[in-house]
Structures are given as structure tokens and as C-alpha cells.
Amino acid sequence: MDILKQHRIRYLQGIGTITGPDRVTVRGHDEEPWEIPWERLILALGSAPLDVPGIPVDGRRILSSNDALEVQTVPKSLLIVGGGVIGCEFAFIFSAFGSQVTVVEAKSRLIPLPSVDEDCSRVIQREMAKRKISFVLESTVERVEDKGEGLRVFLGASAFAESQPGKIRRPASLDVEKVLLCIGRKPDTTGVGLERIGVKVDHNGWVVADGEMKTGVSRVYAIGDVLGPSKVMLAHVASREGMVAAENAVGGAVRMSYDAVPNIIFTMPEISNVGLTESQAREGGFQVKAESVLFRNIAKPHVLGEIGGMAKIVFDAGRGRLLGVHLAGPCASDLIAEGTLAVKSGCTIQELADTIHGHPTLAEIMSEVFMKALGRPIHG
Incomplete structure (x- = not known):
């Protein structure tokens, strides 16, 4: 908060809704809503955990990646659905706290991103094995059953499987205390009111912006996760996009470059x-x-x-x-x-x-x- 005060930035905590072409309404917890006029608008709405059909999150035993940050006790055993970035990060964290962790990934390697070299995935798989973190590749979770004191998770073959049938050693089911879903992100735009000013989104709901972070609506810019995977969903990238948007909002003509992003x-x-x-x-x-x-x-x-x-x-x-x-x-x-x-x-x-x-x-x-x-x- 000190850095905001230092730069004379007003901070309001609440839920913001676009109510018109030049106005945002912010509703706090106990106060009357604030009506905030704007001449330039930068959307930094972020993203939310993606849901898994048939596996409802309850925040207690079936967790989203947001819920995982607020657990009060360390589970004795944890199954993580999704061996991407978030899933693997949480796997090491919970293992370090003492959980017996199993990661289930649909593809043939952990962290199967185009930008991550296969040799890096091999290193992580070796390090997981050293720490007794189990992982099951080319597999998906078919269903989760409540067994009273825990959960029984049933596994099946993935549609992304590359190995010959029978080559992957996959348990039919696993009994665990909790399940953590880490299969991706979705745009966090519900109830914001983008449609009131005509901000365009793609077929998956991600906000569309150009290299100057302009949305196509005059005086409205967008940055960060809400732009989706067509850009780069990283905090330091969002920070740079924010600088570009802010400079262009006051008359600049700066373009964002994604050519060398760490x-x-x-x-x-x-x-x-x-x-x-x-x-x-x-x-x-x-x-x-x-x-x-x-x-x-x-x-x-x-x-x-x-x-x-x-x-x-x-x-x-x-x-x-x-x-x-x-x-x-x-x-x-x-x-x-x-x-x-x-x-x-x-x-x-x-x-x-x-x-x-x-x-x-x-x-x-x-x-x-x-x-x-x-x-x-x-x-x-």
C-alpha cells in the first residue's frame, strides 16, 4: 500500500462493475457503492481456476488452486489433477510439508508446454521420484467417490495418450484425503459488464487486445491473464503490459513485445x-x-x-x-x-x-x- 500512496494512487477494495461508457461502480463490504468516473480504463481482471466436469469443487476435500492457498492443515495424502505449471509447483510444496502427493497428467510428460524443453520435464520427473512424489502420465480422472474418511479417485486412459495400450502402468483407483484440481484457467470476467461498452472477447471468453494493449473500444485497454494464452499468462508479463497500456493511455505509441519473455x-x-x-x-x-x-x-x-x-x-x-x-x-x-x-x-x-x-x-x-x-x- 505504501507504494500506491507514494505515487498518489487511490485504492478501493471491492467489486467493480462497468455501468456505462465513462463510469465504474465499486461495491465494498459495508459501505455505500462508489461511483468512479473514468477517461481511460485499463482492464486487469485476471483469471480463475478452470472447472472439471463431473468433479465439483467444495473447497474442503476437492480443492481449486485458489483453495490450496488457504488450507489450514496439511493433508496426509493429496492427488493433483494436472501436471502443468501450477500442479507441479503445488506438488513440490505439499510434498515439502509432508503430504504424500500423486500427480495425474493427461499428456506424456510433466509440464507439457511448447515453451518448456523436454529435457527440463525429464529433470522434474527425476526430482519428483527422488522426493517420492508419484506421477501418472497419459491418464485422466474419470470420477471421484466419497468414501467417508477420504476420497477414492478412479483413473482412465487419456485421449492424449501416445504410448501403446498397456505400456502405461496406471492404478485403477487411488484413495486420498484430498484432491486438488490444476487443469488450467478461465477468464475472470463474470459480472464485470464488458458488454455494456462493447469490449470484444474470443470464443473462450478471453479479452481481445492488440500490441498496444488496446481493446478496440476507444480509451479502453486490457492487460494480464484476462488476455488468455494467445499472449503470455505470467505476472511479470502483465506488469510490462501494464506499463505499455499506461503509457499509451496518456498519448504514447508503445508496442508490447513477446519475443524474449522469461x-x-x-x-x-x-x-x-x-x-x-x-x-x-x-x-x-x-x-x-x-x-x-x-x-x-x-x-x-x-x-x-x-x-x-x-x-x-x-x-x-x-x-x-x-x-x-x-x-x-x-x-x-x-x-x-x-x-x-x-x-x-x-x-x-x-x-x-x-x-x-x-x-x-x-x-x-x-x-x-x-x-x-x-x-x-x-x-x-
Whole structure:
């Protein structure tokens, strides 16, 4: 709140509804509603957990990802539906608190996002196994039955299955204390009144905005999760979109760029990536080469006692230009900043290998992988 006061920003807590072309009504808990006039409007409505048909959330034993942030006791056993970003983050968190965690994912790997390199998924799967976090791939939850003291979850084959029938070892059912649903997000626009001013949404309800964050309605902008997966649903991206929208709202002509966005996943170890994966680079017609180095090959991870993980780079062998950086390891969320700048600036592998990195630091992993790409690794 201090930073809002510092910038002379008025903060109102309540539910806002667009009531006209130049007016928003905000209703608090116990007070009369505020009528707020506006000349420029920035929509930062966010998203909400997606529902699973046939598995109703009750907030007690069947939880949404929002509910998981408010649990008062740690469940002895927890089944997480969805092995994407949110599901895997919660898997490590609840495991660290002592829960016996099982993750059920419909696709053939955990965190099966196009932007996440398959090697990073393999690292996370290995680390889950070390922590005794179970995961079942190419499977879906068919139904959940109340067994009094717990829940019985019935599993079936996924429509996304790539393996031959019978190759996946899948239990018919699992008994757990709680179920956590983490299968995606939906736009949080119900009751806002977008239709009153003509803001367009796509077929899934996500708000449509251009590179200047304009919605198509004069003087109305949109940022963040409410734009959906056609943009990038990350907090730091939303922050940058907010800067673009604010500058354009006062007469600027700034465009948002999504060319070099760091994607960060707070698993244990962390995952971060920027640029193209190896498969994306091949599909793009580049002369692709990739190299990777294990964190255990440098000194600092041994000091920290966190030696799991690797650093991988993807580059154009013809021009020597860096195309992508993929990290799974300690402080990957911090280390990706170097890769983001390098991808954004179009740096070559030679330029990056010639950059001195401090010792002993985790950043040496970047120096090592760049040197390896030139055929001159220091630590093998």
C-alpha cells in the first residue's frame, strides 16, 4: 500500500462493475457503492481456476488452486489433477510439508508446454521420484467417490495418450484425503459488464487486445491473464503490459513485445526458459545445435547442497546465434535474466563465451555451457 500512496494512487477494495461508457461502480463490504468516473480504463481482471466436469469443487476435500492457498492443515495424502505449471509447483510444496502427493497428467510428460524443453520435464520427473512424489502420465480422472474418511479417485486412459495400450502402468483407483484440481484457467470476467461498452472477447471468453494493449473500444485497454494464452499468462508479463497500456493511455505509441519473455516455474528445482526449444528451432528451419551441462559440474551447487538439474542452450550452428536457453536447477529464476538479454539482443555463442562469469557462482553454469558449445568445456 505504501507504494500506491507514494505515487498518489487511490485504492478501493471491492467489486467493480462497468455501468456505462465513462463510469465504474465499486461495491465494498459495508459501505455505500462508489461511483468512479473514468477517461481511460485499463482492464486487469485476471483469471480463475478452470472447472472439471463431473468433479465439483467444495473447497474442503476437492480443492481449486485458489483453495490450496488457504488450507489450514496439511493433508496426509493429496492427488493433483494436472501436471502443468501450477500442479507441479503445488506438488513440490505439499510434498515439502509432508503430504504424500500423486500427480495425474493427461499428456506424456510433466509440464507439457511448447515453451518448456523436454529435457527440463525429464529433470522434474527425476526430482519428483527422488522426493517420492508419484506421477501418472497419459491418464485422466474419470470420477471421484466419497468414501467417508477420504476420497477414492478412479483413473482412465487419456485421449492424449501416445504410448501403446498397456505400456502405461496406471492404478485403477487411488484413495486420498484430498484432491486438488490444476487443469488450467478461465477468464475472470463474470459480472464485470464488458458488454455494456462493447469490449470484444474470443470464443473462450478471453479479452481481445492488440500490441498496444488496446481493446478496440476507444480509451479502453486490457492487460494480464484476462488476455488468455494467445499472449503470455505470467505476472511479470502483465506488469510490462501494464506499463505499455499506461503509457499509451496518456498519448504514447508503445508496442508490447513477446519475443524474449522469461518463463519461470517455481518447482524444486526451479525451471526457467526463454526463446526457442530444440524442437521449435528445428521446426523453424534453423541449423540447430544444442548443448547442455549439469549443475553438479560446477562448484557453487555443491556448496548449496543443490546439485540437481542442468543448463541447456539451443543455437543456430550456421550463424552461431543463440536461439533459446533452458534451465532446471538452483536459482534458475535468477539465472535466466542473462539468457533473456542474450536472446533479445541476438548474441552469438562466441560473444557469450567471451563474457567473464564470477567464481564461485551459479552463473558459471552459463559460461560452461557456452564454452561447451564452442567445443572447449572446462569441466566436461
